[in-house]
Amino acid sequence: MKDLGKDDSNIDSKVEQTAAEWVVKHEYGLSAAEQDEFNEWLTEDPEHRSAYITQSWSWAEIDRLTGIHKTDHAPVNLNLFDDTHQRRSKAKAVLWSLGAGLAVAASFVLLLTGTLSTKDHSVAPDLQPQNVIVERIEKLRLDDGSVVVLNRGAVLESDFNEHTRRVRLVSGEATFNVTKDIERPFVVEASGVNVRAVGTVFNVRVSEELVDVIVSEGVVALSSDEEQEAVDESYLESHHRAYVELDHSEPLVSIERIQQEALDEELLWQPVLLEFDNTPLVEILSEFNKRNDVKIHVQDPYIKDLRITSVFWSDNVTGFVGLLESYFGIAATRENLHTIELSRRI
Amino acid sequence: MCMTNKSSGIAIVFIVCASFFVSCVKNEKVQFQIPSGESACTLRAFAEQADAEIVFNSSELAGIRTNPVEGEMRPYRALDRLLQGTGLEYHLDSTSDAIAIVLK
Numbered sequence: 001m002k003d004l005g006k007d008d009s010n011i012d013s014k015v016e017q018t019a020a021e022w023v024v025k026h027e028y029g030l031s032a033a034e035q036d037e038f039n040e041w042l043t044e045d046p047e048h049r050s051a052y053i054t055q056s057w058s059w060a061e062i063d064r065l066t067g068i069h070k071t072d073h074a075p076v077n078l079n080l081f082d083d084t085h086q087r088r089s090k091a092k093a094v095l096w097s098l099g100a101g102l103a104v105a106a107s108f109v110l111l112l113t114g115t116l117s118t119k120d121h122s123v124a125p126d127l128q129p130q131n132v133i134v135e136r137i138e139k140l141r142l143d144d145g146s147v148v149v150l151n152r153g154a155v156l157e158s159d160f161n162e163h164t165r166r167v168r169l170v171s172g173e174a175t176f177n178v179t180k181d182i183e184r185p186f187v188v189e190a191s192g193v194n195v196r197a198v199g200t201v202f203n204v205r206v207s208e209e210l211v212d213v214i215v216s217e218g219v220v221a222l223s224s225d226e227e228q229e230a231v232d233e234s235y236l237e238s239h240h241r242a243y244v245e246l247d248h249s250e251p252l253v254s255i256e257r258i259q260q261e262a263l264d265e266e267l268l269w270q271p272v273l274l275e276f277d278n279t280p281l282v283e284i285l286s287e288f289n290k291r292n293d294v295k296i297h298v299q300d301p302y303i304k305d306l307r308i309t310s311v312f313w314s315d316n317v318t319g320f321v322g323l324l325e326s327y328f329g330i331a332a333t334r335e336n337l338h339t340i341e342l343s344r345r346i
Numbered sequence: 347m348c349m350t351n352k353s354s355g356i357a358i359v360f361i362v363c364a365s366f367f368v369s370c371v372k373n374e375k376v377q378f379q380i381p382s383g384e385s386a387c388t389l390r391a392f393a394e395q396a397d398a399e400i401v402f403n404s405s406e407l408a409g410i411r412t413n414p415v416e417g418e419m420r421p422y423r424a425l426d427r428l429l430q431g432t433g434l435e436y437h438l439d440s441t442s443d444a445i446a447i448v449l450k
Contacts, residue, residue: 136442278386278404309386310401311393312444319442323401327437327446 134294134317137271142167145179146186151205151269152293160184173205175216175270193244193251196221196233203267211244211251214258214266224251239263271315281306281324285342292317298342303330375418380428382414389447392428396421399444406449410434 022038140148142158144165150156154172165181169190178186180199188195190206193213200218204211213222213236221233222242234253236242239260245252258266268291276284282304285296291314298304306328312320321340324330331345380391385407393400398421412428419427425436425445437446 275390277390307404308401309390309404309407310399311390312399312401316399316442316444319399319439319444320401322439322441323437323444323446326439327448328403 134292134315136318137269137315144181144184144186147177149175149177149270169204169206171206173203173269175201175203175267177201191246192224193246194221194223196223200238202236209245209247211242211246213242213244214263215240216263216267222253271313273311274314275311277309278307279309280304281308284308284310288314288317288320291315294338294340296321296340296342297335300342300344303342303344375420376424377418378415378424380412380415380424382411385410385412385432385434385447388412388428392421392425393445396424399442400447401444402447407434407447 018041022041025034025038135152137152138150140150140156142148142165143160146165148156148167151173154174155170156174157168157170159166159168163184165184165186167176167186167188169188174188176186176188176197178197178200186197188197188204190204190211193211195202195204195213197218197220200220201216202218202220203214203216206212213220215236215238217238219238220236222236222244223233234242234255236255239258240255241258242253242255245254272291274284274287276287282298285298289295294317296317310320317340321332321342324342325332325345329345331343333341333343335341376396378392378395380388380395382388385402386404389400389402389407389412392398392415410432412432412434413430415424415427429435429447433450434447435450437448438444439446
């Protein structure tokens with residue numbers, strides 16, 4: 001490894017420097033106290049996590065270029081930290097995904113930096129794999145056992161008490177798999193629209209103009225905010241969809257039946273495990289592309305026809321592309337927010 | 347709604363567990379039972395038993411056999427045993443712990 005002190009010119013901020021120091025410490029193993037300190041540091045600011053991941057990449061690339069392979073090195077598991085963090089964060093207000101959003105924002109900054117570096121300094125493509133960082137889908141388990149899958153960019157607040165289980169979808173899209181509790185109804189509030197369930201599976205997407213509710217299993221009741229109790233509830237059964245238009249003096253609800261095929265298509269954003277055996281890479285990429293806003297393009301017939309075996313979650317675009325880039329002779333360039341271009345590394 | 351409830355002092359209970367869908371390879375012991383065989387098959391068995399994400403070039407690994415691995419051990423130890431003497435090595439994606447298997 002390099003001596004940190006010899007390369008300070010490449011470290012733009014204190015956060016990055018601290019992240020780099022943590023990477024070095026991890027190289028030599030952390031004591032229990034250091035692990036706690038590291039976890040605390042990660043919780044302080046979402047950018048810490050992003051900075052750590054970026055610095056890890058940088059060091060890994062340096063190691064790789066100098067011929068050091070970490071074949072027996074157990075990596076730092078940032079996800080282990082999540083559980084610890086959640087246990088410590090009980091009874092504190094949380095805006096889920098805000099951290100992830102900031103991390104992505106930070107990634108986009110890195111994207112610009114990396115691209116400029118490539119053009120200005122002819123840095124080899126494999127030196128900036130952070131170009132293709134794509135946010136992961138998050139799965140949350142609430143304290144009542146209900147599971148929420150948050151689409152990228154979604155923000156959720158949770159507010160449970162002994163009488164009700166209320167969550168507020170501030171923005172974006174989420175699917176709720178609600179555990180049955182007749183004594184405590186589960187209510188999702190989105191832009192003043194309440195979606196009440198007892199035990200069911202449904203998807204809610206909120207934007208400035210409308211709230212879109214799709215029920216996969218069971219029944220939910222729609223109503224306006226609790227402060228307008230006089231408003232009638234509308235019941236939405238399985239395989240039905242409600243559009244609640246918000247740009248009227250009162251919310252305007254329209255309900256329609258949705259076929260299984262259309263329902264599946266609407267929920268394609270939810271991660272599934274993609275398994276391929278000896279499959280042309282272009283077919284694998286096609287499956288990723290169906291399920292992500294970021295599309296991976298490839299023109300080179302050689303890359304298209306590479307025979308790949310893989311087992312990957314569909315939202316782990318960053319991991320899949322990162323490994324292709326690092327170990328399969330492929331260069332990945334993020335053309336814009338929604339496009340990654342793969343080419344043969346020269 | 348939420349704001350009203352918060353201001354009226356109603357207890358706020360929060361989410362206790364969050365995770366990505368990642369098949370994150372935990373540094374915990376797992377029961378492995380992988381016979382020796384074609385790497386294409388045994389590596390997929392490893393991925394399933396370790397709950398790992400994995401990728402390799404099928405053409406590159408064609409005809410390469412891996413060692414049997416049986417017993418309770420950490421995934422990386424299992425992978426070391428699986429690949430020992432095969433001419434293969436593994437690399438990790440630092441963001442998700444996904445694994446690439448390549449020729450040395």
